[in-house]
Amino acid sequence: MASIKDVAKMAGVSVATVSRVLNNKGYVGQDTREKVESSILELNYKPNEVARSLFKKQSNTIGLIVPDIMNPFFPELARAVEDTAIKLGYNVILCNSDANREKEQAYLDVLQQKYVNGIIVSSNTLTADQIIEINIPVVSIDREISKGLPTIVVENKKGAIAATRFLKSKGCKRIAHIRGTDGIVNAEERCEGYKEVVDQELWFGESYIVNGNYEMQSSIKATLELLSQHPEIDGIFAANDIMAIGAMKAAHQLGKKVPDELSIIGFDGISLSAATIPELTTIVQPIYELGEKATTLLVNLMEQKSVEKTYFKFDVELIERNST
Amino acid sequence: MASIKDVAKMAGVSVATVSRVLNNKGYVGQDTREKVESSILELNYKPNEVARSLFKKQSNTIGLIVPDIMNPFFPELARAVEDTAIKLGYNVILCNSDANREKEQAYLDVLQQKYVNGIIVSSNTLTADQIIEINIPVVSIDREISKGLPTIVVENKKGAIAATRFLKSKGCKRIAHIRGTDGIVNAEERCEGYKEVVDQELWFGESYIVNGNYEMQSSIKATLELLSQHPEIDGIFAANDIMAIGAMKAAHQLGKKVPDELSIIGFDGISLSAATIPELTTIVQPIYELGEKATTLLVNLMEQKSVEKTYFKFDVELIERNST
Numbered sequence: 305m306a307s308i309k310d311v312a313k314m315a316g317v318s319v320a321t322v323s324r325v326l327n328n329k330g331y332v333g334q335d336t337r338e339k340v341e342s343s344i345l346e347l348n349y350k351p352n353e354v355a356r357s358l359f360k361k362q363s364n365t366i367g368l369i370v371p372d373i374m375n376p377f378f379p380e381l382a383r384a385v386e387d388t389a390i391k392l393g394y395n396v397i398l399c400n401s402d403a404n405r406e407k408e409q410a411y412l413d414v415l416q417q418k419y420v421n422g423i424i425v426s427s428n429t430l431t432a433d434q435i436i437e438i439n440i441p442v443v444s445i446d447r448e449i450s451k452g453l454p455t456i457v458v459e460n461k462k463g464a465i466a467a468t469r470f471l472k473s474k475g476c477k478r479i480a481h482i483r484g485t486d487g488i489v490n491a492e493e494r495c496e497g498y499k500e501v502v503d504q505e506l507w508f509g510e511s512y513i514v515n516g517n518y519e520m521q522s523s524i525k526a527t528l529e530l531l532s533q534h535p536e537i538d539g540i541f542a543a544n545d546i547m548a549i550g551a552m553k554a555a556h557q558l559g560k561k562v563p564d565e566l567s568i569i570g571f572d573g574i575s576l577s578a579a580t581i582p583e584l585t586t587i588v589q590p591i592y593e594l595g596e597k598a599t600t601l602l603v604n605l606m607e608q609k610s611v612e613k614t615y616f617k618f619d620v621e622l623i624e625r626n627s628t
Numbered sequence: 629m630a631s632i633k634d635v636a637k638m639a640g641v642s643v644a645t646v647s648r649v650l651n652n653k654g655y656v657g658q659d660t661r662e663k664v665e666s667s668i669l670e671l672n673y674k675p676n677e678v679a680r681s682l683f684k685k686q687s688n689t690i691g692l693i694v695p696d697i698m699n700p701f702f703p704e705l706a707r708a709v710e711d712t713a714i715k716l717g718y719n720v721i722l723c724n725s726d727a728n729r730e731k732e733q734a735y736l737d738v739l740q741q742k743y744v745n746g747i748i749v750s751s752n753t754l755t756a757d758q759i760i761e762i763n764i765p766v767v768s769i770d771r772e773i774s775k776g777l778p779t780i781v782v783e784n785k786k787g788a789i790a791a792t793r794f795l796k797s798k799g800c801k802r803i804a805h806i807r808g809t810d811g812i813v814n815a816e817e818r819c820e821g822y823k824e825v826v827d828q829e830l831w832f833g834e835s836y837i838v839n840g841n842y843e844m845q846s847s848i849k850a851t852l853e854l855l856s857q858h859p860e861i862d863g864i865f866a867a868n869d870i871m872a873i874g875a876m877k878a879a880h881q882l883g884k885k886v887p888d889e890l891s892i893i894g895f896d897g898i899s900l901s902a903a904t905i906p907e908l909t910t911i912v913q914p915i916y917e918l919g920e921k922a923t924t925l926l927v928n929l930m931e932q933k934s935v936e937k938t939y940f941k942f943d944v945e946l947i948e949r950n951s952t
Contacts, residue, residue, distance in 0.1 A: 350741075363742070365721070373703045373710070374899070383698050386724050395738065397689070398722040400710050414719065417674075418687070520903065549903050556905050575698070576900060579844065579873050581880050 306347035314343040326351050365395050366602065367415035367423040371403040375518075376546065376574040377591065378426070381445070384595025385424060392603045394421065405429040412438055422606040424598050425449075428488045441605035445598045448489050454605065454614035456598045460490045463587040463620040464497025467541045467569045470585075472506060474567050474628050476539030480512035480530055482523055482551060484543040491518070494543040494571060512537060516547040523550030524557075531558055531566075538566060539628075545570035545577040548584055552627065567628040571620075582626030589620050630671035638667040689719050690926065691739040691747040695727040699842075700870065700898040701915065702750075705769070708919025709748060716927045718745065729753040736762055746930045748922050749773075752812045765929035769922045772813050778929065778938040780922045784814045787911040787944040788821025791865045791893045794909075796830060798891050798952050800863030804836035804854055806847055806875060808867040815842070818867040818895060836861060840871040847874030848881075855882055855890075862890060863952075869894035869901040872908055876951065891952040895944075906950030913944055 308326075312319045317336055324332050325340040332340075343349070366389050370378045386396045397420065399411040408427055412434065415423055422441040432450035435442045443454040471479050481498040484491030495513065502508070514530050516523035523542065527550060531537060542548035548570030552562055560566045562582060570577055573588030597616055604611050632650075636643045641660055648656050649664040656664075667673070690713050694702045710720045721744065723735040732751055736758065739747055746765040756774035759766045767778040795803050805822040808815030819837065826832075838854050840847035847866065851874060855861060866872035872894030876886055884890045886906060894901055897912030921940055928935050 365742075368722075372707065373697070374707050376700075376703075379697045379700075379703045382722065383696065383724055386697070386722055390723075395721045395723070395742065397719045398692075398706065398710055399714075399719070400707055418689075418719065553903075553905060576700075576903065579877075579900065580903070581877060581905060 306349040308349070308351065310347055311340065311343045311349050314347060315339040363419045363421065364393060365397055365418065365420045366599070367397045367399060367411065367420045367425075369399040369401050369408060369411050369423065369425040369427065371426060372400050373398065376576050377446070377544070377572055380574070380591045381426075381595040384592040385599050388596045388599035389603070392599070394603065401427065403428060409434065416440065422602045424602055428485075441602055443598045443602045443605070445594060446490065451615070454601055456594050456601070456616050456618070457490070458589045458594070458618045458620050460493035460620075461497040461500075463571060463589075463622075464494040464541065464543075465501055466620075466622050467571065467587050468498050468501040469505075470622055470624075471539035471541060471567055471569060471628065472501070474539070474563075476567055477506075478508055478510075478512065478534070478536045479506065479539040479541060480514070480534070480537045482514055482516040482526060482530075482540060482542040482547045484516070484518040484547075486515065488518075491543055498541055510534070516542065516550065518544050518547060520546050520550040520553075523547035524554045527551040527554035528557065531555065531560065540566065540568045542568065542570050545572045545574050545584060545586055548586065548627070549576070549580055552580060552584070563626065563628050569628055573621075573623065578625070580627075585625045585628040586623055587620050588623050590618055594618060630673040632673070634671055635664065635667045635673050638671060639663040687743045687745065688717060689721055689742065689744045690923070691721045691723060691735065691744045691749075693723040693725050693732060693735050693747065693749040693751065695750060696724050697722065700900050701770070701868070701896055704898070704915045705750075705919040708916040709923050712920045712923035713927070716923070718927065725751065727752060733758065740764065746926045748926055752809075765926055767922045767926045767929070769918060770814065775939070778925055780918050780925070780940050780942070781814070782913045782918070782942045782944050784817035784944075785821040785824075787895060787913075787946075788818040788865065788867075789825055790944075790946050791895065791911050792822050792825035793829075794946055794948075795863035795865060795891055795893060795952065796825070798863070798887075800891055801830075802832055802834075802836065802858070802860045803830065803863040803865060804838070804858070804861045806838055806840040806850060806854075806864060806866040806871045808840070808842040808871075810839065812842075815867055822865055834858070840866065840874065842868050842871065844870045844874040844877075847871035848878045851875040851878035852881065855879065855884065864890065864892045866892065866894050869896045869898050869908060869910055872910065872951070873900070873904055876904060876906075876908070887950065887952050893952055897945075897947065902949070904951075909949045909952040910947055911944050912947050914942055918942060 312322045368385050389396050401407045424443050426446045428447045445456045448455050483495045514526040516526050540551050542551050548568050551568050555562050555566050570584050570586040573586050577584040577586045632646050636646045713720050725731045748767050750770045752771045769780045772779050772781050807819045838850040840850050864875050866875050872892050875892050879886050879890050894908050894910035897910050901908040901910045
């Protein structure tokens with residue numbers, strides 16, 4: 305197989321010149337370019353990606369760090385990122401961090417060592433300093449790290465207000481909230497939205513907030529306790545769909561009929577939310593679009609194209625199904 | 629930052645010798661090795677991954693080609709592959725092929741160009757020739773490409789026989805099968821297992837086989853038609869869990885009670901199968917272990933370690949829940 309040296313020799317130029325032609329960067333005279341291109345064709349030279357990434361100190365690869373690809377929110381996101389990346393000429397390295405600070409730092413290190421061109425990360429432990437220290441573009445998705453960094457999020461509080469008001473409009477008087485993990489920005493925002501409606505429009509003098517840690521089993525347990533202690537509860541807003549499904553299972557165990565005796569609404573709009581019986585009413589995030597936008601933004605930053613803004617807050621939409 | 633040339637210069641050896649020390653390959657005298665190592669320490673030289681992959685023509689990266697990470701079988705598999713790979717020092721490039729022959733070939737090409745060390749693939753269009761042509765180890769998972777290639781699969785036929793017999797043991801007399809996509813080996817094997825039990829133990833003179841294409845919406849449609857035409861059906865074996873959930877939804881639409889009037893059993897054991905009400909009885913594949921085994925086998929092949937066998941057929945297990 306012909307090497308870049310063979311091409312340089314045949315064209316009578318330096319390897320650096322061949323590299324400039326290949327990467328379309330730096331000045332190369334028209335005659336020289338043509339000589340190089342015809343040598344490339346004649347020798348059937350195929351530049352390999354690793355050699356090119358050494359020249360360019362880049363690998364045409366994007367790192368995607370998520371807490372856990374098994375959390376049903378992330379496969380759709382990962383699919384969108386990979387679809388968009390491949391169209392733009394990049395591959396995606398998948399990293400599962402378990403939201404663990406050390407694992408996240410280890411991934412940042414190894415991705416840099418591999419000259420990835422940029423990173424998309426969903427993290428609630430990384431700090432702005434850690435992001436700034438790595439010298440390549442990073443886009444934060446789903447979880448905001450700092451206002452100053454490129455970020456893709458959704459209207460969490462607005463969605464939570466809509467969810468709680470919707471339960472109220474369905475006649476619910478005692479509405480509980482199964483909140484997400486403490487300290488995660490989107491969990492706090494969703495909880496605030498719920499509290500705002502309850503405090504201003506529904507005050508019932510009791511706290512009906514329990515923590516389901518964004519996880520089904522925790523939600524089942526929390527809902528069983530909540531409904532046993534407070535049988536008056538007639539509506540539940542769960543901060544994600546997985547916890548809403550957990551709440552449905554808990555209600556079923558207690559013989560409470562959904563939606564006749566208890567209305568349940570979730571958040572996310574994962575495909576699983578349409579697989580349950582009854583299907584789940586939920587606040588739908590445009591998950592695929594979030595992944596698409598994160599990737600095009602990242603690639604624009606990587607390719608130093610002009611970017612109008614780097615902070616995007618997407619709207620959410622209430623989809624009524626049969627659980628309310 | 630110090631380069632490999634600086635190390636070579638300080639140690640008074642060639643760059644190739646430094647590379648041999650770094651990669652721990654080829655003969656290097658003890659004195660020379662020590663000189664190189666102390667120079668590396670003194671200069672605080674950090675070999676970068678891309679440069680190393682050029683020396684070694686490898687990138688410490690594995691490609692994982694799946695049809696679609698959004699199909700709930702694959703996130704658990706991808707998680708297992710990534711967990712195992714990172715422990716062994718490799719990153720994972722995720723590729724979604726949509727089971728499309730051209731996309732698969734394009735991924736094989738780009739992964740080779742990037743000097744990935746090996747590939748794990750779940751495909752039913754790739755041929756043994758295509759695999760052999762790429763000059764790196766490939767492990768086929770979930771779908772067998774050829775008996776001669778490294779392969780990780782499960783006992784599909786045996787599982788299907790167990791599923792069908794289990795419905796029979798529950799008193800079902802008219803058992804239908806929602807089969808997977810035509811031409812996919814595991815769909816054919818599961819269908820054969822069903823037919824064997826029906827032909828030998830249950831013959832009822834009718835064909836109750838419909839195609840759900842391994843997909844929920846197709847399964848809902850197929851089940852609605854099937855149950856409308858054949859209200860005598862009292863048991864359904866669906867070739868995957870997603871289609872079993874589709875069958876549950878179809879039964880619910882027709883007012884048929886599961887499991888009282890209709891028993892349903894799935895195949896796969898995806899986490900979703902425990903999220904439905906009623907929870908799904910299913911034939912559980914050890915999905916995580918399949919991913920682990922595929923990765924350790926691949927890494928052993930990549931690192932040219934001795935490998936006893938390269939074909940693994942894992943057992944499956946019937947988990948009884950509430951849909952039967």
